[in-house]
Amino acid sequence: MKSILTILTILATTICSFAQQGTLSGKVTDKTSGEAIIGAVVFIKGSAKGTTTDVEGTYSLPLDAGLYQISITSLSYKPTEHTNIKIEPGKTTTLNVEIEQNSTEIQTVTIVGTRQTNTEMALMEDLKQSEIVVSGVSGEQIAKSLDRDAAAVVRRIPGVTVMNDRYIMIRGLSERYNTVMLNDALTPSTETDSRAFSFDVVPTSVLDRILVFKSGSPELPGEFGGGVIKIYTKNFADENTTSLGITGGYRSGTTFQNFKTYNGGKTDFLGFDDGTRALPSSFPGNLNSVSNSELTNVARKLSNNWGLKEAGAVPDMRLSLGLTRRFDLGNVDISNISSISYSNTNQYNEVDRFRYYKWYEGMPVSQRTEYQYLDKEYSQNARLGVISNWSFRLNNNNKLEFRNLFNQLGQSQVIERSGYQQSNDVDVKNVAQRYESRSIYSGQLQGTHDRNEEKTTYTWTAGYNYTNRNEPDYRRIRSQRAAGTENPFEWVIPYAASTFDAGRFYSELHENAFIGGAQVEHKFSKGDTLTENQPKIRAGVYAERKDRTFDARWMAYTVADPSQFNTSLLTQPLSQLFTQDNINPTTGFSLKEGTNPTDRYDAVNTLVAGYVGGSLPVQDKLNLSGGVRVEYNRQQLETTRFGGVPVKVDNPITSFLPSLNATYNLTQRALLRGGYSVSVNRPEFRELAPFAYYDFQMNAEIQGNEDVTTATIHNVDLRYEFYPNPTEIISFGAFYKYFKNPIETYILPSSSNSIFETNNAESAQSYGIETEIRKSFLNLSNRRLIQNMSLVLNASLIDSKINLGEKAENQAKERAMYGQSPFIVNAGVYYQDDEKDLQVNLLYNVIGKRIFAVGDNDAPSVYEMPRNVLDLSITKGIGRHLELKAGIQDILNQKIRLVQDSNNDARINSVDDDYTTFRRGSYSTIGVNYKF
Numbered sequence: 001m002k003s004i005l006t007i008l009t010i011l012a013t014t015i016c017s018f019a020q021q022g023t024l025s026g027k028v029t030d031k032t033s034g035e036a037i038i039g040a041v042v043f044i045k046g047s048a049k050g051t052t053t054d055v056e057g058t059y060s061l062p063l064d065a066g067l068y069q070i071s072i073t074s075l076s077y078k079p080t081e082h083t084n085i086k087i088e089p090g091k092t093t094t095l096n097v098e099i100e101q102n103s104t105e106i107q108t109v110t111i112v113g114t115r116q117t118n119t120e121m122a123l124m125e126d127l128k129q130s131e132i133v134v135s136g137v138s139g140e141q142i143a144k145s146l147d148r149d150a151a152a153v154v155r156r157i158p159g160v161t162v163m164n165d166r167y168i169m170i171r172g173l174s175e176r177y178n179t180v181m182l183n184d185a186l187t188p189s190t191e192t193d194s195r196a197f198s199f200d201v202v203p204t205s206v207l208d209r210i211l212v213f214k215s216g217s218p219e220l221p222g223e224f225g226g227g228v229i230k231i232y233t234k235n236f237a238d239e240n241t242t243s244l245g246i247t248g249g250y251r252s253g254t255t256f257q258n259f260k261t262y263n264g265g266k267t268d269f270l271g272f273d274d275g276t277r278a279l280p281s282s283f284p285g286n287l288n289s290v291s292n293s294e295l296t297n298v299a300r301k302l303s304n305n306w307g308l309k310e311a312g313a314v315p316d317m318r319l320s321l322g323l324t325r326r327f328d329l330g331n332v333d334i335s336n337i338s339s340i341s342y343s344n345t346n347q348y349n350e351v352d353r354f355r356y357y358k359w360y361e362g363m364p365v366s367q368r369t370e371y372q373y374l375d376k377e378y379s380q381n382a383r384l385g386v387i388s389n390w391s392f393r394l395n396n397n398n399k400l401e402f403r404n405l406f407n408q409l410g411q412s413q414v415i416e417r418s419g420y421q422q423s424n425d426v427d428v429k430n431v432a433q434r435y436e437s438r439s440i441y442s443g444q445l446q447g448t449h450d451r452n453e454e455k456t457t458y459t460w461t462a463g464y465n466y467t468n469r470n471e472p473d474y475r476r477i478r479s480q481r482a483a484g485t486e487n488p489f490e491w492v493i494p495y496a497a498s499t500f501d502a503g504r505f506y507s508e509l510h511e512n513a514f515i516g517g518a519q520v521e522h523k524f525s526k527g528d529t530l531t532e533n534q535p536k537i538r539a540g541v542y543a544e545r546k547d548r549t550f551d552a553r554w555m556a557y558t559v560a561d562p563s564q565f566n567t568s569l570l571t572q573p574l575s576q577l578f579t580q581d582n583i584n585p586t587t588g589f590s591l592k593e594g595t596n597p598t599d600r601y602d603a604v605n606t607l608v609a610g611y612v613g614g615s616l617p618v619q620d621k622l623n624l625s626g627g628v629r630v631e632y633n634r635q636q637l638e639t640t641r642f643g644g645v646p647v648k649v650d651n652p653i654t655s656f657l658p659s660l661n662a663t664y665n666l667t668q669r670a671l672l673r674g675g676y677s678v679s680v681n682r683p684e685f686r687e688l689a690p691f692a693y694y695d696f697q698m699n700a701e702i703q704g705n706e707d708v709t710t711a712t713i714h715n716v717d718l719r720y721e722f723y724p725n726p727t728e729i730i731s732f733g734a735f736y737k738y739f740k741n742p743i744e745t746y747i748l749p750s751s752s753n754s755i756f757e758t759n760n761a762e763s764a765q766s767y768g769i770e771t772e773i774r775k776s777f778l779n780l781s782n783r784r785l786i787q788n789m790s791l792v793l794n795a796s797l798i799d800s801k802i803n804l805g806e807k808a809e810n811q812a813k814e815r816a817m818y819g820q821s822p823f824i825v826n827a828g829v830y831y832q833d834d835e836k837d838l839q840v841n842l843l844y845n846v847i848g849k850r851i852f853a854v855g856d857n858d859a860p861s862v863y864e865m866p867r868n869v870l871d872l873s874i875t876k877g878i879g880r881h882l883e884l885k886a887g888i889q890d891i892l893n894q895k896i897r898l899v900q901d902s903n904n905d906a907r908i909n910s911v912d913d914d915y916t917t918f919r920r921g922s923y924s925t926i927g928v929n930y931k932f
Contacts, residue, residue, distance in 0.1 A: 021782065022087040024095060028053050028072060031098040039668040040074040040099070041726045045081065049778055052669070052725045055640045062782060064835065065089045072097050078302040080429040094760035094786070115892045119210070122340065123209060124726055131625040132661045133673055133717045133733065135160075135772065137212040153199075157212050157794070160824070168199060170212060170226030171735065171768060171798055174818060176743065177225030177681060177736040182402050183232055185444045185463045186221065186515060197229075202405075206387050208232040208324075214679025214735070215717040216659040218613030219519065219540060224679050225713050225737065233400055235391050237324035237335045247885070247927025249316030259313035260378045260414045262433050263305055269344060271382040271410035272437040277305075277472035279506060279553075287555060287593035292585065299557075299591035302504070306433070307476060307575025308414060316345040318927070325914045332391035341385045351375040353419075353699065355754070373419035373428070373699075380412045397450040403443070410437040415696060426480040429489050431574065432696040433475040439468040456522045465513040474505035476696050477574070490570040491577060497556040497594030499694035500753070506520040507552035507599075517542040536613035538627075544607040548685050552599040552693075557583075561592035598647070601639035613659070626660035631680070637688050637706070649688050649706045655680050670722045681711040684742055685756040700754035708758050724775075739764035739833045743800060745818050747793075748809075762805035764817055768798035784833075792828040821847055833900055837877030845869040883929040888923040 028040040043050025044063070051060045065087050075081040077099045087093055123138035135157050160170055171180055180187045180197040187197050213220055220228050249255075265276035280301045284290050292296055320341045327334055355370040385407045392400040417430040444463040451458065478501055479489040494501045519540030557578060559565050566587040569577065582588045592932040613627020637649040659677035666672060673919025692703040719733030741760040749756040772794040778787045800817040816822075828843040846868045873887035 018365050021062050021064055021784065021787075022089055023062050023331065024070070025058070025067075025084065025092055027056070027058045027095065028074070028094040028097045028099060029057055030077075031100045033927045036075070037099065039844075040072055040077075042070065042072050043726055044072045045069040049776075050726050051779060057875045060779075062778070062787060063087045064784065070095065073101060074099060077101055084327060090104075098250060104146050108227075114640045116718060124723060124729060126211070127729065128671070128721070128723055131623070131634075131663065132213060132217050132675055133215040133719050134211055134213045136209060138209050153207065153210060155718060157210070157826075157907065160212060168229070170214070170229075171766065171770075171796065173766060173800075173820065176684075179221045179224045179228045181221070181230045182370060182405065182442060183401075183444060183446070184230065185442070185446075185461055185517075187231075187442060189464070199231075201386075202231060202385075203232070206389075208234045215661060215675035216657065216679055216715060217625070218611035218629045218657075218659060219538060220629075221542075222609065222629050222631045222657040222679055223682055225681050225715075225739070231386060233389055233403065234337045235335070235389050235403070237326045237337055239324065240326060241322070241324045242932040243320075243322040243763045243929060244927040245318075245320040245927060247318040247925055249318070249345065250654060250924045251313075251316065251345075251347060252921035252923070254313050254346055254350065255315050255349065256312050258310050259346060259348065260310055260376075260416065261380065261412065262308055262414060264412055264435065268380075268412060268435075269382050271384050271408040272439070273410070273470065273472055276303075277435055280570040281473075286595070287442050287591060291876045295590060295592050296583060296585055299589075300585045302578075302591075304578050304580070305473075305574075306477070306578055307573075308431070308433075313346040313348070313696040316343070316925075318343040318345075333396065335393075336388065337664070338388040339386070341383070343383045345381045345382070347377075347381070349375075349377040349379075351377060355699075363597040370423055370656045371419060371421040371428075373417050375697075376416045377697075378414045378416075382410045383733060386393060390755075398456075399449075401444075401446045407440045408437070409440075411435070420483060421480070424480070425483045427483050427485075427489075428480045430476070430478045430479065430696075432477075433435065433473075434696070435472060435474075437470045440468070441466040442517075452522075454522065454523075455525070458518070458520050460518040461516065465511075465515070465516040467509070467511040469507075469509040471505070471507045474507075474696075475503070476500050476505075476694070477502045488571045491558050491572075491574075493570065493589065494556060495559055495562065497554075497592040499554065499556075499594065499692075500696065501588075502557040503594070503694075504556070505552070505554040505694075507550070509548065509550045511546065511548040513544060513546040515542075515544045535614070535616050537612075539612040540610070541748070542607070542609040544605075546605040546607075548603045550601050550603075550685075550689070550691075551597045552691065554599070555591055555595070557589045558592045558673075560585050560588055596692075597640035597642060597644070598690045598852055601637055601685070601689045601691060603635070603689070605636070606632075606634045623663045623665075624660070626658070629657040629659070631655045631657065633682060633710070635682070635685075635688065637685060639689060639691070641690070647690060647706055651709065655710070655712075657926065665681065667711075670720070673717070673721065675715070675717040677714045677715045679715060681713060681739075681743055683708040683710070683758065687743065694753070698754075698756075700756050702756045705758050708743060708760055709741060711742045711760065713742075714738040714740075719770075727774070727776055729772060729774045731770075733770045735766075735768060735770070737766040739766070739802075742817070746804070746805065746807060759807055761807070762804035764800065764804045766798065766800040766817060766820070768796055770794070770796045775906045785831075788831055788833050789838050790830045790832075792826070792830065794824075794826050796824040798822055798824070839873075839875040841871070841873045843871040843873075845871075881931045883931075884927075886926045888924045888926075 028037045028042070029035060037053060038057065040053040040057070040059075041050060042053065042059050042061060049061070049063070051061045053061050067085060068085045070082045070085050071079060072081075078101070080097060080099055082097070084386055085093065085095060123136055127134060137153055137157055160168055168178065169175055170871060175197075178197075180199075184200075193234075209232050211230045211232070211628070213230065214226075216222075216224070263276075265274035265777070267274040283301060284298060287295065287298065288644055307835075318341070320339065322340075323338045325336045351374070351858060353371075353373040353375060356368055357370055386404070387406075388404045389401040394400065396470075412430075413434045413436075414433040415430075415434075417428065417432075419428055420426075421428050442463070442465050443555060444461060446459065446461045449458040476499075478492040479493060481487040492501050497503070499505075500807075517540060519538060521536060521538040524535040524537075554668070564586045568587065569582055572582075576582075578589065583590070609631040610627060611627060611629035613625065613629075615623055615625035617623045632652070632654045634652040635649060636651075639647045641647060642644045657678045657680070659675070661675040661677075664672045687704050687708055688706050689704040692701050694701050714737065716736045717733065718735070721729060721731045723729055737763075740763055742764040743758060744761045745761045745763075746757050748757055773791065775791045776791075777789040777791070780786055798821060800820045801814060802817045804813045804815070805815075823846075825846045826844070828841060831840040832838075869891045871887065873885065875883060875885045877883050
């Protein structure tokens with residue numbers, strides 16, 4: 001709170017005085033007829049300040065004293081510019097403008113340069129002229145916030161929520177229903193167990209804009225349910241620049257507090273393991289082939305790295321280096337934008353975990369909770385990212401772009417679990433030590449070629465994606481004692497290999513993907529026309545081949561000889577438990593192989609798609625667009641069960657995906673959109689593989705199902721949009737989705753840990769309403785303080801219902817869809833003073849996270865997790881090249897609320913359910929950017 005008050009005091013001191021302003025006013029008329037032009041856009045070139053003409057063609061724009069370059073645009077008219085327009089304090093400057101209608105017979109105008117796409121005005125124009133329902137955020141808006149990466153940026157888009165600070169959900173649907181494209185090419189999934197892209201791998205310094213398409217179109221991928229997210233990075237450099245950014249972060253409850261870690265490798269700070277955690281090179285391929293006499297020596301080869309160490313958590317550190325270069329090679333204009341970013345952060349979370357038994361009449365309250373744990377999670381995260389985009393403008397009609405993205409991410413994690421387990425009536429203390437590294441590369445070569453006076457555009461793309469995930473030496477162990485006693489905790493050592501008792505787990509995944517695509521679009525009027533609604537046709541093809549190899553191995557320490565075992569070992573400190581002396585065939589521990597044949601699989605996915613579509617203006621106000629996309633997808637997976645029984649998955653499916661969108665222009669500034677499309681949702685490799693994996697964090701086993709098949713989704717959208725001026729929008733929308741065979745996570749009946757399995761439900765529905773407001777305060781007051789402010793507000797109210805069918809044994813067959821959010825609110829107040837080079841933003845984000853809607857007809861119960869985040873950030877230019885940034889993010893709450901019935905009974909209508917409560921605090925940052 002002191003930090004917030006300090007920043008607010010600095011802000012108040014900085015903006016306490018303002019200079020007197022003047023006014024620019026006038027009238028815009030047709031040069032030929034002299035009639036007033038309604039809705040003409042009058043704006044200051046190079047800024048977001050502007051207004052529109054009223055029904056009499058007049059306008060009024062308050063401005064600071066100075067010289068300005070004024071631009072005037074209107075639909076079907078030639079744009080005009082007026083330079084050196086002087087605004088004097090307290091006076092009105094009159095500028096009457098006559099504009100000339102655009103003629104299709106004018107001579108061709110040669111344009112040299114690149115259209116600016118990252119401004120608010122450009123974004124609003126893209127949204128307005130879009131053929132389908134789309135939302136987005138511009139680079140200009142991104143620059144106003146203190147957001148570090150794309151994951152934080154997308155929170156500003158209506159209907160979008162961010163989970164775990166990296167994955168996004170659209171319209172309350174889980175991340176599996178989203179398709180992510182980077183510069184119009186599909187991105188690789190950064191997760192191996194789910195369909196998800198980690199948005200924190202893209203730094204804001206290279207972002208041009210982000211668009212979220214919420215309705216279908218033939219040229220968009222056919223696999224989506226929530227939406228298609230397109231991330232566009234900067235591709236063209238206007239000048240040669242070098243920028244350096246350094247940011248430090250303080251996290252309450254973490255920074256400078258005691259932090260648990262363990263001895264890792266020398267390259268952990270770069271995001272990958274140097275081999276310290278790997279199995280020794282001489283380690284046998286399978287312990288079952290090792291004789292008992294040799295097993296002890298083999299087990300002693302594994303390092304005794306179970307001990308934890310404690311140190312103070314240092315502040316977070318983030319570094320970034322940006323380069324832009326532009327030069328000519330003969331007649332070829334070459335541009336390069338590159339960025340190197342590095343971060344090293346620490347985070348401590350406290351997580352309450354509960355598991356409930358199925359409620360029955362008369363069940364005592366004390367017996368309803370199977371366990372109640374407190375997890376202390378210590379995470380160290382390192383990320384090294386490189387982006388390098390090259391552009392080659394061969395001439396005005398031909399350009400090539402070569403884009404590269406590489407990220408290396410590493411996470412070292414320690415979890416200490418304590419609590420009570422009712423099933424065995426014991427207190428528990430468990431420990432997990434985990435390390436995961438991920439390498440991700442995405443490369444694309446794209447060509448764009450204009451022909452026939454820009455009426456016809458050819459675009460082609462070739463790309464390669466690579467993903468590697470390494471999880472070496474994931475260690476887990478439990479201890480317990482009789483509940484309520486002061487007895488020492490004893491380590492649980494099994495008699496046979498166990499996935500969660502004294503286990504060590506190793507896995508590695510490699511995935512390669514090759515992609516290629518081409519599109520041709522033909523406009524039936526000249527490419528430089530200003531007419532929005534013009535007939536066009538487009539057709540294209542897309543192909544992708546993805547290959548994955550996954551290999552896991554695990555083993556566990558066991559009691560070597562129960563008749564001679566030294567039970568005093570069970571109370572030794574963890575750091576001394578598995579010393580070489582304690583690994584022996586008589587009084588100590590042995591090592592048993594637990595690896596199953598299903599712990600390895602090979603998979604291939606082949607996707608071939610073709611589409612044809614276009615748009616057709618039925619009349620001046622109505623535009624229809626749509627077409628059909630056909631996708632042939634074949635998923636193949638091979639693994640083996642016990643006894644050598646092969647498992648072969650081969651799912652060739654052809655999907656016909658029609659779409660139809662309509663846009664009706666009510667006025668020049670208001671329109672109505674509607675759309676219908678069919679899309680699909682396919683299972684991931686991990687969801688098809690029968691491989692079972694124990695997740696310590698969730699305290700559950702996760703397993704795939706080779707019988708899962710593709711889901712079909714019918715999408716309906718309706719939205720009203722109003723554009724008061726070039727940088728403002730007010731919209732209201734509604735949507736409905738029907739799912740056939742939706743892919744859902746089922747909780748299987750289990751007497752031990754929860755088992756989560758993927759399966760197809762019978763059907764599901766999702767529906768909701770959305771609103772978005774982006775409003776400038778420029779015309780609301782004569783005070784500069786108010787005029788420099790703007791408001792961004794968007795909210796979504798969503799509901800869903802899924803029918804799990806007969807596969808849902810002993811649990812509610814109808815509930816909300818897994819991970820569905822019932823409501824989302826994003827609000828932001830932005831202050832930007834160009835004269836003082838000052839930006840101040842106050843942002844608020846709240847997510848209603850429904851875990852499950854369960855209960856019987858008489859007493860329904862709902863579990864929700866509201867998450868409130870408040871951001872305050874300040875950016876101040878210091879001198880010519882130096883910029884200072886500071887900010888505070890406060891997570892006000894993130895918890896679960898149980899809505900109880902009138903008898904105050906918590907009714908859990910399933911075999912067992914798990915719920916969590918996260919406790920987090922505030923996060924403060926301060927940094928500097930220097931531009932050479």
